[in-house]
Every structure is written in structure tokens, then in C-alpha cells.
Amino acid sequence: MKCNKEAVMLMHKYLDGELDREEERRLRDHLQACPSCQNHFHELKRSITLIKNTGPVAAPEGFTSNVMANLPKERKRKNYTRMLQRHPILTSAAIFFILMFSGIFSAWNQDHQVTVSKQENLIIQSNTVIVPEDVTVNGDLVVRNGDLKVEGKIDGDITLINGDFVTDNPENELANGENYQAYASGEVHEVNQVFEWMWYNTKKFVSDVFSMDSN
Amino acid sequence: METMIKKKIKEVKKGDQSAYEDIVSFYQNKVYHICYRMIGNSYEAEDLAQEAFIRAYTNLSSFDERRKFSTWLYRIATNLTIDRIRKKKPDYYLDAEVKGTEGLDMYSQLAAEQALPEEEVESLELQSYIHREILALPPKYRSVIVLRYLDELALQEISDVLDIPIGTVKTRIHRGREALRKRLRHV
Numbered sequence: 001m002k003c004n005k006e007a008v009m010l011m012h013k014y015l016d017g018e019l020d021r022e023e024e025r026r027l028r029d030h031l032q033a034c035p036s037c038q039n040h041f042h043e044l045k046r047s048i049t050l051i052k053n054t055g056p057v058a059a060p061e062g063f064t065s066n067v068m069a070n071l072p073k074e075r076k077r078k079n080y081t082r083m084l085q086r087h088p089i090l091t092s093a094a095i096f097f098i099l100m101f102s103g104i105f106s107a108w109n110q111d112h113q114v115t116v117s118k119q120e121n122l123i124i125q126s127n128t129v130i131v132p133e134d135v136t137v138n139g140d141l142v143v144r145n146g147d148l149k150v151e152g153k154i155d156g157d158i159t160l161i162n163g164d165f166v167t168d169n170p171e172n173e174l175a176n177g178e179n180y181q182a183y184a185s186g187e188v189h190e191v192n193q194v195f196e197w198m199w200y201n202t203k204k205f206v207s208d209v210f211s212m213d214s215n
Numbered sequence: 216m217e218t219m220i221k222k223k224i225k226e227v228k229k230g231d232q233s234a235y236e237d238i239v240s241f242y243q244n245k246v247y248h249i250c251y252r253m254i255g256n257s258y259e260a261e262d263l264a265q266e267a268f269i270r271a272y273t274n275l276s277s278f279d280e281r282r283k284f285s286t287w288l289y290r291i292a293t294n295l296t297i298d299r300i301r302k303k304k305p306d307y308y309l310d311a312e313v314k315g316t317e318g319l320d321m322y323s324q325l326a327a328e329q330a331l332p333e334e335e336v337e338s339l340e341l342q343s344y345i346h347r348e349i350l351a352l353p354p355k356y357r358s359v360i361v362l363r364y365l366d367e368l369a370l371q372e373i374s375d376v377l378d379i380p381i382g383t384v385k386t387r388i389h390r391g392r393e394a395l396r397k398r399l400r401h402v
């Protein structure tokens with residue numbers, strides 16, 4: 001048996017727990033006859049023991065709570081609950097008043113599907129609408145219940161309802177979509193709460209009426 | 216335990232962020248340990264381990280629940296750590312250290328013919344010396360050695376975590392062991 005090829009290969013197979021009976025016998029016979037392989041084998045086993053001896057280390061104090069504190073915030077729906085808690089009478093009065101006169105609330109709850117006002121050339125991946133690099137959207141873009149990632153350009157306003165701007169580059173996080181102005185020639189609106197949603201609809205309703213009047 | 220974790224994952228996916236706390240607290244030591252043994256200092260290890268948990272959380276929707284969560288989590292942690300190591304030491308490692316172990320005569324260098332002392336000194340000094348020797352391995356050998364001997368993962372699981380064929384895992388472990396044998400021979 002050649003020491004540097006076969007014997008050492010068998011040692012490693014042994015250490016991986018993969019020797020069959022015949023190989024084990026051959027290795028044992030060789031080790032009994034060859035002091036230098038014996039030494040090699042001993043050193044291998046010993047270094048493994050030494051490595052294992054470095055022992056486990058525990059995560060530092062407060063590790064879990066640090067992680068929890070640094071998680072991205074839950075969906076903004078929570079803010080609505082918080083607002084309700086802070087101004088209970090005012091908000092519930094407002095809600096009843098508005099609900100009585102409109103079907104807005106149920107419209108908000110009904111569709112949680114991602115919808116986008118323009119489909120051509122846009123990619124919808126899980127919950128994100130992507131405007132690819134080589135695409136220019138002509139006109140306003142409305143994305144509902146999904147995030148928006150703009151690699152190309154938008155020639156018009158952006159309205160995001162219950163979604164966020166996302167970017168591949170987290171260090172370059174875009175504050176309130178401000179930097180997205182660079183991609184859009186028009187205004188950028190983010191509508192993330194049911195109140196904003198109502199306000200958005202009310203404004204839209206008013207401006208629709210207004211533009212009908214002016215026609 | 217896997218069933219408890221699976222249940223928690225479902226809750227997190229449904230939007231209950233607080234359910235993630237149990238997942239973090241269950242795996243924190245394991246993940247931190249992998250990062251620490253690979254990167255070598257506690258400050259960066261903590262940073263990497265945190266980042267791993269945060270990434271796992273934000274990408275949880277892409278986690279296939281039929282698979283083992285720990286494997287997926289360890290993969291995120293090792294990838295982050297390997298990335299960090301590469302950024303720190305651009306070309307210093309990359310095979311330089313284990314070059315002598317390539318090729319057919321990789322084992323030709325025979326051991327010094329001397330009896331080794333049998334006692335295993337369990338001093339902190341020795342432990343930190345050995346830790347430094349592990350850190351001196353190139354990252355690709357270091358990761359398999361850490362997963363195999365410090366986290367005691369099976370070969371197949373290492374192959375899943377690192378997303379490399381099991382044959383490659385074995386080759387790297389063999390070379391890593393040979394490198395450590397040479398480095399620790401005189402300890």
C-alpha cells in the first residue's frame with residue numbers, strides 16, 4: 001500500500017465514517033506496519049480533538065431583543081390601529097360618518113390583490129411591481145397592495161396604495177419616495193392607511209366632479 | 216422542535232412579527248457560533264448573526280417550508296460571513312495556505328518522528344491559539360471545518376448549507392484537516 005495515496009485517503013474516509021469492512025482491515029494492517037502513517041493518523045485525530053475542544057460560544061446578552069428591535073416594521077395597517085387607540089372618539093366618529101356615506105371601507109378590505117394601473121412591459125413578481133430598466137411608462141402609474149421598484153422611468157405621477165418603494169440597495173434607502181422623483185416626471189403619492197385611502201378617494205371624487213364640471 | 220419552529224414560521228408569515236422572537240432565541244447561539252468561529256471576533260460575529268436573522272425574516276416568504284429551517288438559516292449566515300471575509304482580505308487567502316496539499320503528492324510531507332504528549336491541555340490560551348489556527352485557513356476550508364467539527368453537521372447537511380456537491384465538501388474537509396494537522400502538530 002502506498003502511504004501518501006492510498007493509506008491517507010483511507011484515513012480520511014475513516015474520519016468521514018465511510019470505510020467499508022475490507023478497507024478498514026487494510027488500513028489497520030498498514031498502520032501496524034508503518035510508523036509514519038501511524039503518526040499521520042494520530043496527528044489527524046488529535047487536531048480534530050483540539051478543534052472540538054474550542055467549545056461552543058453563546059450569543060451575547062440581549063441578542064434576541066436586538067434582532068427584534070431591528071426588524072423592518074410590520075405593515076402600516078398597524079398605524080391605523082394605533083391612531084384609533086390614541087383618538088378613539090374622534091376616529092370612530094369619523095369612521096362611522098364616512099362609512100355611512102360611502103362604500104370605501106369595504107372597497108379597501110375587499111381586494112388585497114396586487115393591482116397596477118398599467119400592465120404593459122411591467123413585471124409583477126410576488127408582491128412587487130417592477131418597472132424594468134429599459135421601460136418608460138407613459139402616464140400616471142397606480143400600484144395597489146404591492147411594492148414598486150423602478151429601474152426605468154415613469155413619465156407621470158406615481159401613486160402607491162398600501163405598498164412601499166423597494167430598492168436593491170438597502171444602504172441607499174429612499175426616504176418617503178423622495179428620490180423616486182428622479183424616476184418620475186410627476187408627483188409621487190404614497191397611500192398607506194385606510195384614512196389616507198379615504199382621503200385619496202375623496203380627493204379623487206372631488207376632482208372628478210370638478211373636472212366633469214369644467215368639461 | 217422542528218414542529219414548534221414550523222408553527223412559528225407560519226405565524227410570522229401570517230404577519231405576527233412577535234412569533235419570530237422564539238425562532239431567534241432558539242437559534243441565536245448556533246448562528247452566532249458559526250459566525251464567530253468563521254470571522255474571529257465577537258463584535259463582527261454579533262453584527263453578522265443579527266444581519267442573518269434580519270435577512271431570514273425579510274426573505275421568509277421565499278423559504279420552502281418542506282425544507283429544514285436551520286439549513287436555510289445557516290446558509291444565510293455562512294454566505295454573509297464568507298462575503299465579509301472576502302471583503303476584508305481581498306487576495307490574501309485564496310488557496311495560498313493549502314497549496315502544498317494539492318496534487319498527487321499532497322501527503323508526501325511526512326510527520327516528524329516524535330512521540331506527541333498525550334495530555335490535552337484545556338487552557339483558554341490553547342483554545343484561543345487553536346481558534347486562530349482555524350481562522351488562518353482559507354474561507355472555503357474554514358467554513359466546512361467549522362460546520363463539520365464545531366457545529367457537528369453531517370456531510371449532507373453541509374452540502375445543503377453551502378450549496379456545493381457532497382464530493383466537494385469531502386475534498387475540502389480532507390484538505391482542511393491536512394492543513395490543520397500541519398498547523399497543530401506542534402501544539
Ligand SMILES: [Zn+2]
Nearest residue numbers: 003007034037
Ligand atoms: Zn504508511
